Amino acid sequence: MTRIDAKFAELKAAGKSAFVSYIMAGDPSYDTSLAVMKGLPAAGVDIIELGLPFTDPMADGSTIQLAGQRALETGMTLNKTLAMASEFRKEDNTTPIVLMGYYNPIYSMGVDNFIAAAKDAGIDGLIIVDLPPEEDEELCIPANAAGMNFIRLATPTTDNRRLPKVLENTSGFIYYVAITGITGSGSASTEKVGAEVARIKQSTDLPVCVGFGIKTPSDAEGMAKVADGAVVGSAIVSKLGAGESVEDVLAFVAELAEGAHRA
Structure with a gap:
């Protein structure tokens, strides 16, 4: 059982949905991002998504x-x-x-070297958005064999023909992208997302967490009511980009986490 599996088991036993927060490693500096990262668990974050900086982030706003x-x-x-x-x-x-x-930095390091280094660093799971299921031999299968979860994205365009392929080697949880578009854009309908989450859960026992378009504690609560967790990234990262203090950023994260857990 990975730390991710253990966390979802713990939350399920407590009748809670997960709150997942994203930060970009090194933004706006190494020391500041590390200070925020260290403060996330006390702010109520259940799972940390640590962004790997890349020059061509095609899925991001x-x-x-x-x-x-x-x-x-x-x-x-x-x-x-x-x-x-x-x-x-x-x-x-x-x-x-x-x-x-994204895969390019991992490919440049070498998959075997990366997996060994990531395990040593305490990484529990990977979301590599530009590696489709057809490329599972590249990284997904070796990562799973090493005891790391490989978390796949499902989207509003992932229909029932495509879904089995997406689920095939996925572990940890499913990340459902609530909107058709890039990070930080638009907002999602709780009703529509709830129906999609229910459809996905007919085909898997994995938890389903919802991200993209969640900006407020109320948003987090709404999505956490219809899924196993809510994911917030851009709303947090924007505060760091605006120069807000570590304390203020963590206070905002705590409000988001409270919303998700209230669900």
Whole structure:
């Protein structure tokens, strides 16, 4: 059982939905992002998504794109991102960390080297948005064999013909993208998302967490009522981009987490 599996089992026993928060590693600086990361569990975060900066983040809107650019400009790399996870693990050995990003930096490091380094750093799962199920031999299957969850995205366009392929080697949880578009854009209908989550859950026992378009505690509560968890990224990252303090960012995260847990 991975930390992700254990966390969902714990939440289910408590009758709670999960709150998942995303931050970009190295934004606006290594030290600031590490301080935020260390404060997330106390703010109520159940699972941390740690963004890996990349030059061409095709699934991300301007907020996450700019965060990645800021991080890259400070010299953030895949190795430094893993080092950040290692620092976090010195104080917290239970909160799951999911590394979210794109395949190119991993390919450049070499899959075997990356998996070994990620395991050593305490990474529990991967969301690699530009690797479709047809490419599972590249990273998904080796990661699963090493004991890491490989979390797949499902979207409003993932119909019943496509869904079995998406679920095939997925583990940990399903990340349901609530809107058709990029991160930080639009907002989703709870009714429509609830129907889609129910459809997906007919085909899998994995938890389904909903992300994209969740910006407020009320949004988080609404989505957590119809799913196993709510994911917030751009709304948090935008506060860091605006120069808000670590304390203020974590206070906002605590409000979001309270909303999700209230569901």
